[in-house]
Structures are given as structure tokens and as C-alpha cells.
Amino acid sequence: MKPLIVKVGGAFIGDAKAAKALLDVLAQLQKSRPVLLVHGGGPIVEEWMQALNLKTVKIDGLRVTTPEQMPYIVGALAGTANKQLVAQAIACGLNPVGLALTDGAMVNCQPMDAKYGAVGSVTPGNATLLKLLLSQDFLPVISSIGADQSGQLLNVNADQAATVMAQLLHAELLLLSDVAGVLDADKQLLSELSAAQIRELIDAGVIRDGMTVKVEAALAAAKDIGLPVTIASWKQPESLLRLADNQSAGTRIYPD
Numbered sequence: 001m002k003p004l005i006v007k008v009g010g011a012f013i014g015d016a017k018a019a020k021a022l023l024d025v026l027a028q029l030q031k032s033r034p035v036l037l038v039h040g041g042g043p044i045v046e047e048w049m050q051a052l053n054l055k056t057v058k059i060d061g062l063r064v065t066t067p068e069q070m071p072y073i074v075g076a077l078a079g080t081a082n083k084q085l086v087a088q089a090i091a092c093g094l095n096p097v098g099l100a101l102t103d104g105a106m107v108n109c110q111p112m113d114a115k116y117g118a119v120g121s122v123t124p125g126n127a128t129l130l131k132l133l134l135s136q137d138f139l140p141v142i143s144s145i146g147a148d149q150s151g152q153l154l155n156v157n158a159d160q161a162a163t164v165m166a167q168l169l170h171a172e173l174l175l176l177s178d179v180a181g182v183l184d185a186d187k188q189l190l191s192e193l194s195a196a197q198i199r200e201l202i203d204a205g206v207i208r209d210g211m212t213v214k215v216e217a218a219l220a221a222a223k224d225i226g227l228p229v230t231i232a233s234w235k236q237p238e239s240l241l242r243l244a245d246n247q248s249a250g251t252r253i254y255p256d
């Protein structure tokens with residue numbers, strides 16, 4: 001069976017109850033298929049920036065990452081957020097291995113436009129390490145910190161990181177957020193979206209901010225792997241069991 005990649009971000013990181021509920025579901029799913037967890041942690045980074053009196057600037061939903069901020073962003077995402085999830089997974093009886101995009105050459109990472117600072121874009125790399133871990137029923141828990149060929153650390157948007165993992169492993173992808181899925185102008189859930197509808201909703205300003213990055217990443221993955229990608233909420237993890245049964249939850253993004 002195809003591996004399942006679940007991406008969590010936002011307020012999920014740091015919400016112990018939500019983490020337990022989701023990790024219990026992942027433990028169920030792992031009985032029938034390989035599972036990977038990719039995570040962000042924008043709000044933790046935000047907290048650290050505020051505590052340190054450092055300014056946050058975002059362009060197109062991406063955090064402008066200065067050399068001064070980088071050590072804290074790495075600490076918050078690859079350190080605190082990653083190890084917290086690993087510890088919570090242990091408590092749920094899983095066998096997690098905490099990783100970043102830097103490990104096992106799993107991706108190729110290059111700096112994006114200089115206006116973003118140390119922000120990376122990624123393409124699929126080598127799947128050997130991940131396949132080895134999945135073959136032994138480990139749960140890879142992957143943060144979105146990467147590095148380029150010169151050894152420079154780069155901050156990668158976690159939705160983009162999850163997309164590349166799906167491309168690398170030809171896996172099914174679930175992007176979980178704090179909303180039920182993509183909402184229309186009247187805040188109603190859209191159960192499916194095509195590329196053309198996505199363009200219209202972005203142009204009309206209905207899809208904005210972090211959701212723009214998320215739907216674009218979902219569309220790129222759907223096109224590449226030839227499977228719909230689901231955007232749903234981590235607040236209803238039981239809906240993931242429905243998805244495993246091919247029933248709908250959240251918003252399904254179709255390749256065309």
C-alpha cells in the first residue's frame with residue numbers, strides 16, 4: 001500500500017491533547033500502511049521571535065528569514081517542535097525517529113529569491129533512508145529545516161516540505177490545518193477543488209496567506225503523483241480513518 005504522509009502545523013504543535021488524538025489515529029493507520037509525519041510550527045517560531053524582540057516579516061505566506069533569526073528558527077522547529085512530537089509519539093506507543101530535511105539527502109534544497117533571506121525551495125532527493133525506516137515500522141517525524149550544498153541552513157515552508165516527501169515516495173498526502181479545509185467566500189467548506197477553481201479563488205482573494213501556499217503545494221503534489229491531495233483539520237483526527245476508507249473529509253485537491 002502507498003505510504004501516507006500527514007503534515008501538521010500551526011497551533012497543533014504545542015497542543016498535547018490534539019497531538020495525542022492524532023497520534024493514536026496514526027498508530028491505527030500504521031497497522032495497514034507506512035506513515036510519515038511532517039511538521040511545521042509557525043506559531044512556536046512566532047512566540048520565540050516575540051520573546052527575543054525580533055521582527056516577523058512574511059512575503060507570499062513565507063517567513064523572511066534573516067541570519068540573526070536562523071538559529072532560533074532552527075531551534076524552534078528542528079529542536080523543540082520536532083522533539084516534542086517525537087516524545088508525544090513515544091507516549092502513544094509509536095516508534096518515532098526525529099529528522100529534518102537535512103538528513104539522508106532526502107531532498108535537494110536551494111535558496112529561493114534573496115528577498116526571502118535564508119528560505120529554501122526543495123526537490124525530491126534520495127528515498128533510501130526513509131524507505132529503510134518505513135520497512136522497519138519506524139515513524140519518521142520530519143521538520144522543515146534543510147541545507148544547501150554549501151552547508152547553509154535553510155528554512156522551508158512545511159507544506160512545501162510535505163509535498164516533496166509525497167513526490168519522493170509516491171505517497172498519499174494529507175495537509176492538516178486548523179480549519180476544516182478550504183472555505184469559500186461564505187466560509188462554507190469546499191469538498192473538492194480543481195486547478196482552475198483554485199486560480200479563481202486566489203485571484204478573488206478568497207484563498208489568502210498560508211492557505212495560498214498550502215493549496216499551491218497540494219496542487220503541485222496532486223499533479224506530480226497523479227492522486228488527489230486532501231486539506232483537512234487536525235481537530236477531527238477520526239475523519240482520517242474515514243479517508244482511509246475512501247470516504248471524504250476536508251477539501252480534495254484534484255490535479256486538473
Ligand SMILES: Nc1ncnc2c1ncn2[C@@H]1O[C@H](COP(=O)(O)OP(=O)(O)O)[C@@H](O)[C@H]1O
Pocket residue numbers: 008009010011040042159176177178179181182183184206207208209210211212214
Ligand atoms: N479560503 C480559505 N479557507 C480556509 N482558510 C483560509 C482561507 N484563506 C486563508 N485562510 C487561512 O489559512 C490558514 C491556514 O494556513 P496556515 O496558517 O499556513 O496553516 P498551518 O499553520 O496549519 O500550515 C487558516 O487558519 C486561515 O486563517
Ligand SMILES: CC(=O)N[C@@H](CCC(=O)OP(=O)(O)O)C(=O)O
Pocket residue numbers: 008009010011039040041042043045061062063073077119120144155156157158159210
Ligand atoms: C519559509 C517559511 O515560512 N517557513 C515556515 C516553516 C514552518 C511552517 O511552515 O509552519 P506551519 O506549517 O505551522 O505554517 C516558518 O518559518 O514559519
